[in-house]
Amino acid sequence: MRAVVARAAAAVDAARLGRRHLELASIGAIGETGLNREALTDADFRARDLVLSWAAARGYRVLMDGIGNTFIRRPGRNEALAPVVTGSHIDSQPAGGAYDGAFGVLAACEVLEALDDAGIVTERSVEAVIWTNEEGSRFQPTTMGSAVFAGRLPLDQALRASDTAGITVATELDRLFKRMPAVGRREFGFPFAACVEAHIEQGPILERSGIPIGAVMAIQGLRWFTVRVTGETGHAGTTPRVARRDALMAAVAMVQRLTELMADPADVVRFTVGRFEVLPNSPNTIPSDVLFTVDFRHPDAGVLARLGDQVASTCQANALGCTVSVEETLDAPPTVLDADVTERIRRVTAEIGLAQMDIVSGATHDAKYVALTCPTGMIFIPCRDGVSHTVLEYAEPEQMVAGARVLAGVVASLAME
Amino acid sequence: MRAVVARAAAAVDAARLGRRHLELASIGAIGETGLNREALTDADFRARDLVLSWAAARGYRVLMDGIGNTFIRRPGRNEALAPVVTGSHIDSQPAGGAYDGAFGVLAACEVLEALDDAGIVTERSVEAVIWTNEEGSRFQPTTMGSAVFAGRLPLDQALRASDTAGITVATELDRLFKRMPAVGRREFGFPFAACVEAHIEQGPILERSGIPIGAVMAIQGLRWFTVRVTGETGHAGTTPRVARRDALMAAVAMVQRLTELMADPADVVRFTVGRFEVLPNSPNTIPSDVLFTVDFRHPDAGVLARLGDQVASTCQANALGCTVSVEETLDAPPTVLDADVTERIRRVTAEIGLAQMDIVSGATHDAKYVALTCPTGMIFIPCRDGVSHTVLEYAEPEQMVAGARVLAGVVASLAME
Numbered sequence: 017m018r019a020v021v022a023r024a025a026a027a028v029d030a031a032r033l034g035r036r037h038l039e040l041a042s043i044g045a046i047g048e049t050g051l052n053r054e055a056l057t058d059a060d061f062r063a064r065d066l067v068l069s070w071a072a073a074r075g076y077r078v079l080m081d082g083i084g085n086t087f088i089r090r091p092g093r094n095e096a097l098a099p100v101v102t103g104s105h106i107d108s109q110p111a112g113g114a115y116d117g118a119f120g121v122l123a124a125c126e127v128l129e130a131l132d133d134a135g136i137v138t139e140r141s142v143e144a145v146i147w148t149n150e151e152g153s154r155f156q157p158t159t160m161g162s163a164v165f166a167g168r169l170p171l172d173q174a175l176r177a178s179d180t181a182g183i184t185v186a187t188e189l190d191r192l193f194k195r196m197p198a199v200g201r202r203e204f205g206f207p208f209a210a211c212v213e214a215h216i217e218q219g220p221i222l223e224r225s226g227i228p229i230g231a232v233m234a235i236q237g238l239r240w241f242t243v244r245v246t247g248e249t250g251h252a253g254t255t256p257r258v259a260r261r262d263a264l265m266a267a268v269a270m271v272q273r274l275t276e277l278m279a280d281p282a283d284v285v286r287f288t289v290g291r292f293e294v295l296p297n298s299p300n301t302i303p304s305d306v307l308f309t310v311d312f313r314h315p316d317a318g319v320l321a322r323l324g325d326q327v328a329s330t331c332q333a334n335a336l337g338c339t340v341s342v343e344e345t346l347d348a349p350p351t352v353l354d355a356d357v358t359e360r361i362r363r364v365t366a367e368i369g370l371a372q373m374d375i376v377s378g379a380t381h382d383a384k385y386v387a388l389t390c391p392t393g394m395i396f397i398p399c400r401d402g403v404s405h406t407v408l409e410y411a412e413p414e415q416m417v418a419g420a421r422v423l424a425g426v427v428a429s430l431a432m433e
Numbered sequence: 434m435r436a437v438v439a440r441a442a443a444a445v446d447a448a449r450l451g452r453r454h455l456e457l458a459s460i461g462a463i464g465e466t467g468l469n470r471e472a473l474t475d476a477d478f479r480a481r482d483l484v485l486s487w488a489a490a491r492g493y494r495v496l497m498d499g500i501g502n503t504f505i506r507r508p509g510r511n512e513a514l515a516p517v518v519t520g521s522h523i524d525s526q527p528a529g530g531a532y533d534g535a536f537g538v539l540a541a542c543e544v545l546e547a548l549d550d551a552g553i554v555t556e557r558s559v560e561a562v563i564w565t566n567e568e569g570s571r572f573q574p575t576t577m578g579s580a581v582f583a584g585r586l587p588l589d590q591a592l593r594a595s596d597t598a599g600i601t602v603a604t605e606l607d608r609l610f611k612r613m614p615a616v617g618r619r620e621f622g623f624p625f626a627a628c629v630e631a632h633i634e635q636g637p638i639l640e641r642s643g644i645p646i647g648a649v650m651a652i653q654g655l656r657w658f659t660v661r662v663t664g665e666t667g668h669a670g671t672t673p674r675v676a677r678r679d680a681l682m683a684a685v686a687m688v689q690r691l692t693e694l695m696a697d698p699a700d701v702v703r704f705t706v707g708r709f710e711v712l713p714n715s716p717n718t719i720p721s722d723v724l725f726t727v728d729f730r731h732p733d734a735g736v737l738a739r740l741g742d743q744v745a746s747t748c749q750a751n752a753l754g755c756t757v758s759v760e761e762t763l764d765a766p767p768t769v770l771d772a773d774v775t776e777r778i779r780r781v782t783a784e785i786g787l788a789q790m791d792i793v794s795g796a797t798h799d800a801k802y803v804a805l806t807c808p809t810g811m812i813f814i815p816c817r818d819g820v821s822h823t824v825l826e827y828a829e830p831e832q833m834v835a836g837a838r839v840l841a842g843v844v845a846s847l848a849m850e
Binding site for chain 2: 127177217218219220221224236238240249250251252253254255256258259262264265268271272275280283285286287288289290291292293294296297298299300302303309311313342377378379380402403404405419
């Protein structure tokens with residue numbers, strides 16, 4: 017087995033991976049480095065065309081499910097066995113980068129061809145997958161394709177989702193299916209033996225640690241709150257402090273107390289007030305209304321419960337005479353990834369001589385839904401300055417190659433069992 | 434003299450004042466109680482027509498200066514003496530009330546007619562004035578007419594000011610002058626013996642104290658700051674605290690420390706953060722930029738200097754790794770009103786049997802500029818809930834009558850000397 021892992025990893029072709037990355041990044045490019053390739057746009061379709069042209073050159077079969085998730089199948093010795101699947105997404109944010117999602121798809125394609133090039137015949141088939149609409153920027157919700165596949169989002173709800181121009185997912189999928197009449201159909205929930213997703217970290221931890229590979233133990237849980245503070249407007253020059261009900265002063269006190277509540281010497285808690293809006297927002301008028309959001313994440317469901325349940329009371333306790341409403345708008349539990357797959361990632365990384373560290377995913381991924389259907393793992397590589405969802409997103413070619421080598425080794429080992 | 438004061442005050446006609454208030458409030462009315470009568474609009478012109486129709490019925494002469502400030506002259510025994518002037522403005526905020534400014538103009542008209550009705554012949558002429566564009570909402574700056582009159586704002590700068598549609602003050606004044614060809618012209622800086630402006634308080638102090646008349650000792654000074662905090666955006670889920678430069682967290686810390694700096698047990702300091710804007714303002718993105726404003730007012734120039742000079746350093750000391758720029762956008766010193774006029778207001782109020790208290794004006798007024806040219810005082814009356822610059826602005830008819838009686842007595846006494 018160690019020999020197969022080493023051969024698969026070694027067969028990853030750095031030049032091919034680099035060339036294909038540039039080719040894929042040119043579809044929907046903005047400026048020198050950015051990408052605008054929202055889900056189910058022409059750019060998305062052309063990107064799929066490109067990936068499928070690579071599959072066609074190798075003679076791989078392509079299957080698509082009812083939400084457009086696309087599977088490229090390299091047959092194993094026993095086609096009756098559930099396949100090992102790897103992949104990610106090729107849609108982007110409207111002003112995103114060329115690595116988020118794309119790296120995982122490129123690495124998946126590389127794995128299939130590396131197995132070919134190394135002359136490895138796997139027991140199980142190996143599939144590369146492109147999940148539809150991970151970003152959720154054009155059509156909500158995010159991770160749409162994997163959620164529908166895993167049975168966690170009704171297909172008709174996804175099909176009805178429409179963009180700001182009123183175009184629905186159903187309309188765009190119709191265009192996609194007509195464009196690819198020769199593609200086979202696959203049912204939702206088709207059984208996988210295992211799934212591994214490679215992705216850029218989208219955070220600074222690997223880069224700061226100088227470590228090329230993260231074995232992702234969990235995708236952290238997330239609770240969102242919207243806090244609305246209502247006070248009373250008034251003239252900034254004429255209203256004494258005692259007569260004020262200043263929504264901004266109350267909101268500032270709330271954010272300060274929440275910051276203290278969320279303080280974590282271990283730096284695992286993620287606490288962000290990202291949106292903060294003031295009315296009437298005039299320099300010489302006491303604010304009557306503030307709306308702010310709380311984004312709170314943690315890998316431990318117990319901590320999510322303990323701290324998250326104090327958000328509303330902390331706000332209420334700092335109302336300073338204003339009225340406060342706290343609405344919880346999202347409560348997504350943590351996803352613990354498969355321990356065996358994660359251990360295999362650690363082992364393969366060590367075998368091919370790379371340093372690795374355990375890491376928690378701060379962002380959500382298609383793997384979150386896939387993990388509900390089969391043993392699932394994730395491999396992270398560093399990205400520059402931890403930056404993602406911007407045109408500045410960047411990963412070194414060698415970092416992508418290292419991630420693809422680990423992925424090839426892990427998939428090869430899973431597919432031999 | 435006490436007899437003249439009492440006769441003038443008694444001659445104020447509550448029914449006439451109430452009727453005219455409703456009539457004037459109907460021009461530019463919005464809803465049941467609001468007013469949209471921005472400066473130099475048709476509504477402003479029609480409001481001037483109405484006031485001048487009252488003057489015409491009494492045979493008073495009307496004069497206008499080059500910025501449209503309008504003077505209604507009731508001649509005294511000695512026309513060579515500088516007149517005693519009283520008045521305010523009739524323009525409003527776009528969604529303002531029917532008392533701010535209008536009360537002072539109505540009370541001034543009432544003074545002239547009360548003197549007539551009481552058969553009082555004053556030594557000095559008495560004039561009612563309508564200052565142009567006090568509000569500064571359509572054309573900046575605020576208190577434009579009185580500033581030009583007092584030589585503190587160049588006329589051409591005022592004439593060039595344009596509204597959002599690109600229409601200039603010069604264009605609108607041209608319409609005003611053509612509409613009123615018979616009106617005499619008056620030069621800027623024409624000497625006054627004294628000036629008294631009556632106004633609603635626009636704050637809650639008189640109402641909370643249950644006192645009908647405020648003798649305004651000073652118009653407080655004002656310093657405005659714009660604080661720009663620049664951090665770094667990032668993914669809310671993936672960026673550890675140690676790697677963040679969160680502009681919102683820094684801005685919140687700054688506002689908290691400024692609040693502590695400005696804490697004043699005597700409740701004389703006015704400290705307001707009215708504008709607070711966040712970029713990119715997305716729930717799951719660390720804010721990269723915050724802009725907030727500081728509005729700081731105090732009647733004492735020493736306190737304005739001492740605390741105001743600490744705003745920038747307090748922000749710098751709480752930057753939390755962000756960069757901070759603090760720009761002072763306005764520095765208006767306090768205006769101490771004329772001690773003799775203020776003492777006369779106290780005396781007249783006592784003589785006609787009303788309670789009064791000394792008060793500081795939190796808002797700015799035309800009296801601020803007039804005070805640079807002649808002994809100037811202000812009389813405040815309460816307004817409900819201290820509310821102004823909204824359609825909810827309200828003063829009781831009896832409160833307006835009380836203010837007009839005091840004004841009549843004060844003006845009469847000044848005009849006899």
